Amino acid sequence: MRRVPPADPVTSVAVLADDLTSAGDGAAPFRGTGHRAQVLLPGLGAHVAARDGVVAVDLGSRLLDEPTAVALTWRAAGAFAGADLLIKTVDSTLRGHVAAEIRAAHSGSGRQAVVVAPAFPAEGRTTVHGIQHVQGVPVHETAFAHDPAHPVRTSDLARLLPEAELLEPERFGKLPELIEAGGVFVCSAATDADLGLLVSSVPRPDDVLWVGSPGLAAALAAHHSRDPAVPAVELPASHRPLVVVGSAHPATRRQLDRLRRRGDVGTADAGDDPAAAAEVLRRSTAPVLAVHTPDARRTASDALTGDVATVVRALTEDGLVDGLVLTGGETAVAALEALGVAGVDLVDEPEPGVARGVLLGRPRIPVLIKAGGFGDDGTLERLCRLLTEGGPVS
Structure with missing residues (x-):
């Protein structure tokens, strides 16, 4: 040879x-x-x-x-x-x-x-x-x-x-x-x-x-590791994360069910009335918020992802949330486009199939993106903890 x-x-x-x-x-x-x-x-x-x-x-x-x-x-x-x-x-x-x-x-x-x-x-x-x-x-x-x-x-x-x-x-x-x-x-x-x-x-x-x-x-x-490496990034801690679930995959729905059983998480179904869902979350005093598409309508729909994105924009612009967990590719795109950002400046991969970074644009807040079919039942809980911990990431 x-x-x-x-x-x-x-x-x-x-x-x-x-x-x-x-x-x-x-x-x-x-x-x-x-x-x-x-x-x-x-x-x-x-x-x-x-x-x-x-x-x-x-x-x-x-x-x-x-x-x-x-x-x-x-x-x-x-x-x-x-x-x-x-x-x-x-x-x-x-x-x-x-x-x-x-x-x-x-x-x-x-x-x-x-x-x-x-x-x-x-x-x-x-x-x-x-x-x-x-x-x-x-x-x-x-x-x-x-x-x-x-x-x-x-x-x-x-x-x-x-x-x-x-x-x-x-x-x-x-x-x-x-x-x-x-x-x-x-x-x-x-x-x-x-x-x-x-x-x-x-x-x-x-x-x-x-x-x-x-x-x-x-x-x-x-x-193909790089030497010298890009320096570590100081990732800001999130004081109130918002979990955004648009994926219909059963794995993500189990993760959402486990999150909803917690007493410190306020949730809302975007349904067909995103304004009402946003108001429910505005009134919540829970340290973690979550918005999701309806449980009973688990089919792909631009309207449903658009409803969820509307809630994300409303709560972010109001300053009520300062970190995002986005689950499902179409949902993540809709949310980021609603915020008017160009994408994500990546920081690391804290779990297989999970990308962590900060928004490319304003507000420059931390974000975690996960595919719908990835993770075990406790994945969303762990991702929320990652957001609230912050700190240096290599």
């Missing part, structure tokens, strides 16, 4: 995501290994290009029709083609226009090869012989099969990407010569060690379009 010289140190990283939580998940691990990182809201990616640090762009493509998503992804991949690392995130449960966006990003980027590894072992999402699993169950047999916007119909990556070659971990050592020849490679991974082996097997990461979820992002960040 021809010896390939090592790549130069990675200083610029671009993350192309189909929703806001994926953008945060893809960028946050790099902040923990010394890179500066920002997440930008939909539409802003057209105004920036590859640069020092990590730029994660939420393309907002998961909720678009496939032709529009493809065109948007192709343009973004071309704009960021010069990044040392170019990452196209995909949902670890294979929701969204997965295959179409991978092909568009490959074409737009002009990269020699595509390495696809959607496993996220820390959250029980594994790829075994090309089949995507959640807690050992093929993903199309889980609750993600009933996702209101993008129900998962297959767990088989070979069906999604028939042009790809499937690689098990014992064949990762062949990647240098395979990448040199070009192609698409779906890589199985059941552990973080598998993902680490995958990343370390590629000597020139700028030859590759990397496709994966937070597991792959963490492996890439660990392998």
Whole structure:
């Protein structure tokens, strides 16, 4: 095999995501290994290009029709083609226009090869012989099969990407010569060690379009740590956080139920009357507030997320809350757009799949963003504590 010289140190990283939580998940691990990182809201990616640090762009493509998503992804991949690392995130449960966006990003980027590894072992999402699993169950047999916007119909990556070659971990050592020849490679991974082996097997990461979820992002960040690192950030403590729940996923609803059982949390259902919900929370004396979409209407709805965002804006502008926990990608985007901010200046990843930072704009308050399907029943409680603790974060 021809010896390939090592790549130069990675200083610029671009993350192309189909929703806001994926953008945060893809960028946050790099902040923990010394890179500066920002997440930008939909539409802003057209105004920036590859640069020092990590730029994660939420393309907002998961909720678009496939032709529009493809065109948007192709343009973004071309704009960021010069990044040392170019990452196209995909949902670890294979929701969204997965295959179409991978092909568009490959074409737009002009990269020699595509390495696809959607496993996220820390959250029980594994790829075994090309089949995507959640807690050992093929993903199309889980609750993600009933996702209101993008129900998962297959767990088989070979069906999604028939042009790809499937690689098990014992064949990762062949990647240098395979990448040199070009192609698409779906890589199985059941552990973080598998993902680490995958990343370390590629000597020139700028030859590759990397496709994966937070597991792959963490492996890439660990392998390409930056020295000297970006200095620690003093994160302001929140005196009164607001938890915002728009996700319909059962995991988040269990987290919300546990939060509502506490005596020190004031909650309101945004329902069809956000003004009334905001007034309920204004009158609350609880140290933690929470607003959520209705329990009985767990389907995707722009109107529902808009109602929740209206409450977020009202309470923030009134100065009644000074920290946010945002759950669900569409809900997070709606809330941040309602506040008129450009995105999030990332600080770290306190838990797998959770991004922590401060708003890019005013008010410059701390924020935590979590995907709907992530975490155990106590996750929202822990995230509230993280907001109220504040302090230095490396």
